[in-house]
Amino acid sequence: MSEVHLLFHQPIADHSFSADRSLLAVSRDTKVELYKRSGSGFTLQDELAGHDKTVTSVDIAPNTGKIVTCSQDRNALVWEPSPTGWKPTLVLLRINRAATHVRWSPDETKFAVGSGARVIAVCYFEGENDWWVSKHIKKPLRSTVFSLAWHPNSVLLAAGSADAHARVFSSFIKGVDQRPDPTVWGERIPFNTVCGEYINSSGGWVHSVAFSPSGNALAFAAHDSSVTVVYPSAPEQPPHAVLSVTTQMLPFVTLCWTREDQLVAAGHDCHPVVFQGSMEGWRLAYSVDDPRKSAGSGASQESSALNMFRQMDLKGKSSVDDTNLKTIHQNSITILRPYEGGPGNITKFSSSGVDGRIVVFPVKG
Amino acid sequence: MATTNYRLIDVDALDPESAFPAELLTPPCDPIPTPQIQSLATHCRQLLQRGDQETALVTALENVPYGGDEQGKELHLGTVLEILSSIKAVEMSPLLGRLYASPSGTELLDVLTKYLYKGMARHNNSTSSSSTPGVSSHATGVSSVSGAREYGVAPGRGDGGGMSVLLSWHEKVVEIAGTGAIVRVMTDRRTV
Numbered sequence: 001m002s003e004v005h006l007l008f009h010q011p012i013a014d015h016s017f018s019a020d021r022s023l024l025a026v027s028r029d030t031k032v033e034l035y036k037r038s039g040s041g042f043t044l045q046d047e048l049a050g051h052d053k054t055v056t057s058v059d060i061a062p063n064t065g066k067i068v069t070c071s072q073d074r075n076a077l078v079w080e081p082s083p084t085g086w087k088p089t090l091v092l093l094r095i096n097r098a099a100t101h102v103r104w105s106p107d108e109t110k111f112a113v114g115s116g117a118r119v120i121a122v123c124y125f126e127g128e129n130d131w132w133v134s135k136h137i138k139k140p141l142r143s144t145v146f147s148l149a150w151h152p153n154s155v156l157l158a159a160g161s162a163d164a165h166a167r168v169f170s171s172f173i174k175g176v177d178q179r180p181d182p183t184v185w186g187e188r189i190p191f192n193t194v195c196g197e198y199i200n201s202s203g204g205w206v207h208s209v210a211f212s213p214s215g216n217a218l219a220f221a222a223h224d225s226s227v228t229v230v231y232p233s234a235p236e237q238p239p240h241a242v243l244s245v246t247t248q249m250l251p252f253v254t255l256c257w258t259r260e261d262q263l264v265a266a267g268h269d270c271h272p273v274v275f276q277g278s279m280e281g282w283r284l285a286y287s288v289d290d291p292r293k294s295a296g297s298g299a300s301q302e303s304s305a306l307n308m309f310r311q312m313d314l315k316g317k318s319s320v321d322d323t324n325l326k327t328i329h330q331n332s333i334t335i336l337r338p339y340e341g342g343p344g345n346i347t348k349f350s351s352s353g354v355d356g357r358i359v360v361f362p363v364k365g
Numbered sequence: 366m367a368t369t370n371y372r373l374i375d376v377d378a379l380d381p382e383s384a385f386p387a388e389l390l391t392p393p394c395d396p397i398p399t400p401q402i403q404s405l406a407t408h409c410r411q412l413l414q415r416g417d418q419e420t421a422l423v424t425a426l427e428n429v430p431y432g433g434d435e436q437g438k439e440l441h442l443g444t445v446l447e448i449l450s451s452i453k454a455v456e457m458s459p460l461l462g463r464l465y466a467s468p469s470g471t472e473l474l475d476v477l478t479k480y481l482y483k484g485m486a487r488h489n490n491s492t493s494s495s496s497t498p499g500v501s502s503h504a505t506g507v508s509s510v511s512g513a514r515e516y517g518v519a520p521g522r523g524d525g526g527g528m529s530v531l532l533s534w535h536e537k538v539v540e541i542a543g544t545g546a547i548v549r550v551m552t553d554r555r556t557v
Contacts, residue, residue, distance in 0.1 A: 118383070142385050142390075163390055164390050164554070199392055200392075201392060202392070202549060202552055202553035202554065202555065203390055203391055203392050203552075203553065203554035203555070204552035204553070204554075205552075222552075223548070223552045224545075224548060224549045224552040224553060225544075225545040225548045225549060246471050246472075246475075246545060246549070247543075247545050248542055248543025248544065248545040248546070249543065249544065249545055250544055250545070250548060251548055251552075
């Protein structure tokens with residue numbers, strides 16, 4: 001069953017759970033609120049106020065527990081827990097437009113920040129000066145970077161951008177990264193090498209990108225209501241397959257792989273949708289929280305006589321309440337994150353929406 | 366110096382690095398010469414005369430001149446509108462169902478939706494080319510200058526299909542292809 005938490009009546013741009021799922025960080029306008037799990041709900045524990053403009057992205061590192069936030073004020077902050085509360089450290093991003101997305105690398109030594117400055121800033125900690133410095137990935141980005149995803153080897157970085165391309169870059173930093181094993185994306189790859197550049201047939205903005213659990217496939221969701229999965233064969237070679245699934249729904253803005261052959265996507269239709277497939281082909285399998293199955297999710301669907309007369313008395317009409325959407329989320333879903341399950345087999349995922357809700361959905365199959 | 370309003374200066378326009386040709390965003394399309402579009406138009410007209418509207422529509426929708434020039438695209442639009450207005454109302458839904466079920470059916474319906482919107486835009490070039498029936502059918506005297514509203518005019522060369530025909534097609538297409546088709550019309554950089 002799905003767990004629904006209505007936190008407040010403001011949009012949630014991004015959310016992140018700690019490794020044991022007891023701490024939830026949620027962006028709320030210019031602040032980040034930290035909630036602690038208490039019983040079956042969440043209570044507000046702390047507030048991280050360091051940004052001047054809307055916070056666009058939050059990420060909690062599973063092992064070290066550090067929180068990185070980025071905002072439209074062109075800054076990113078790294079928050080560390082201390083006995084006296086959370087202490088922020090400024091990160092020198094050197095961007096001149098808003099930061100849109102931030103994610104820790106799997107090994108947590110670096111994080112990447114996408115921005116409207118047509119630049120991705122890959123940041124690592126410099127011990128001598130005790131601050132975080134950044135290296136920029138500029139070419140060949142031509143427009144705002146909407147979303148970033150790390151490959152399991154912590155060196156390859158995928159980026160979805162408003163110039164309609166999904167690209168895979170190498171963010172290898174000497175001194176911070178170990179030389180990675182060769183993958184289908186390439187080997188011996190210096191910083192800012194483009195390992196792959198993909199566009200789908202209509203050329204719409206790429207809202208979200210994600211690597212499969214093994215890292216051998218890349219999925220991206222574009223504004224033409226489609227999800228495309230790319231299977232590369234070898235560096236400098238054309239890929240094995242680029243498979244697009246166009247849907248009848250509104251565009252997806254976020255996606256999350258649950259297994260090597262399954263991914264879940266969500267967006268402006270307010271409910272997640274599961275896609276299944278392999279190198280031979282992908283298809284839309286089913287919807288989680290399907291609005292067509294009016295099994296009374298959330299909003300009361302009592303068709304009792306009492307309710308009917310109450311509606312007639314209050315609102316002068318006897319029809320069922322149609323001011324709420326039939327899905328749990330009442331507005332677009334912004335981010336999906338894995339919640340439960342190992343990296344190759346996610347059983348539950350969490351979603352945050354523009355309606356201020358955090359919902360944990362089971363993948364169900 | 367005091368009169369320069371710095372906040373209104375478009376910095377991106379002055380920055381040489383941010384200039385890039387819009388073609389980079391569009392997926393590559395081969396150029397199509399206008400005579401080829403003309404021969405396609407005659408071929409479709411022949412199919413229509415024989416009464417085979419379905420094949421005519423499929424042929425017209427499959428061979429979209431994305432790479433053609435303005436004239437070629439206008440020509441093809443005329444062909445498509447002619448075919449659409451020659452199909453009877455009762456035949457629309459079954460025909461669309463068959464089209465959608467065929468492989469690359471979603472692509473065909475997306476292209477059809479693009480032509481419907483382009484057709485509506487030409488009829489309504491004074492107000493916005495919105496498809497909601499409520500908006501477009503009231504001439505509120507906003508601007509009566511640009512061309513007469515042609516409702517249910519008999520189909521002619523390049524002017525086939527009045528607004529009502531296009532609207533009924535639009536209703537049927539969205540029933541089958543969903544809002545995804547409309548989103549793709551708005552997002553797709555390959556314009557008809």
